[in-house]
Amino acid sequence: MEKKNKATDRTLTPDGSAQDRVNSVDPFGFQRSKHFDYEAYEELMSEYLVVLTRRSIKWSKLLKGKSKVQRNVKIKRYVRKGIPNEHRALIWMATSGAQDQLEKNPGHYQSLLGAQHDPKLVETICTDLNRTFPDNVQFQKTANPCLQKALYNVLLAYGHHNPAVGYCQGMNFIAGYLLIITKDEEKSFWLMDALLGRILPDYYSPAMLGLKMDQEVLGELVKVKIPGVWQTMTDQNVMWTLVVSRWFICLFIDVLPVETVLRIWDCLFYEGSKILFRVALTLMHHNQALIQEAQSLPDICQNFKQITNGPFVDQCHTFMQNIFIEPGSLSMATLTKLRVTCRSRFVAEEES
Structure with missing residues (x-):
């Protein structure tokens, strides 16, 4: 049931401005559901706006009106802490190589x-x-x-x-x-x-080999890092593609809240595809007890849906801090090695 704060009919937006509730539209143009919890959102945003304001001042000092940015350790650290919306296009273009x-x-x-x-x-x-x-x-x-x-x-x-x-x-x-x-x-x-x-090469090619391969790579990572979840998936004979393909192919759009998706994309453009694995592993690691309760395929599907909702993913700043802690170390070298193994497995299956 929707909670309403009778003291006000306005809600905060990520740029700090107020917004009429009757519009029921978020700052990015998405219509809020009729069950949207304005009270919880205002409480969350009141904290997050402090973070956004601090980050905005730091980014403005760093950029000093420049239209070009060079990749370096400082920029990477800033990206992980979040890019203010007014600078997103510039930073995404620069760090991804799109501007070049x-x-x-x-x-x-x-x-x-x-x-x-x-x-x-x-x-x-x-x-x-x-x-x-x-x-x-x-x-x-x-x-x-x-x-x-x-x-x-x-x-x-x-x-x-x-x-x-x-x-x-x-x-x-x-x-x-x-x-x-x-x-x-x-x-x-x-x-x-x-x-x-x-x-994300080969994610969207007709065979979608890159996408299929990375889902298998995720399975291998879960086997090592969250063995209980891997065992549950194995016991119920559930293929990874059934529960995570939408995460990968839509890059968490319509899976996680908008602000959280944009923070993920900030890092994705800078650090590459390993960010998708960090997010997926964090969702599973943080909710491993719930996933392991599953006794059937429908249970697993329901639990995987459940772990992409709630305060843990709504609080995008804390969530993004977690993705660099909970999964532990995850290098591109590790991913490359696992991709080679999974690709050869695919090729062998196709040839047999």
């Missing part, structure tokens, strides 16, 4: 939009446009501007830029999130290129 690609390829995005379009690609993208964030006011046809047109352009351009991938479901949500933050088609396009081309 944009500058090296002037006019490339517009040339893709102006080229002859593949009718099949157009049809597939158009089918998903209305399914993309129907609960976000910025994607509704009555919005001005309506982000659906920008979303169509970004997906179409990317489909022609990377024909090996083209378009597949899940990409619309990623492009949509990028547009919400950057408010810029070309930047969103190059950030898509960084994510799908370099950070």
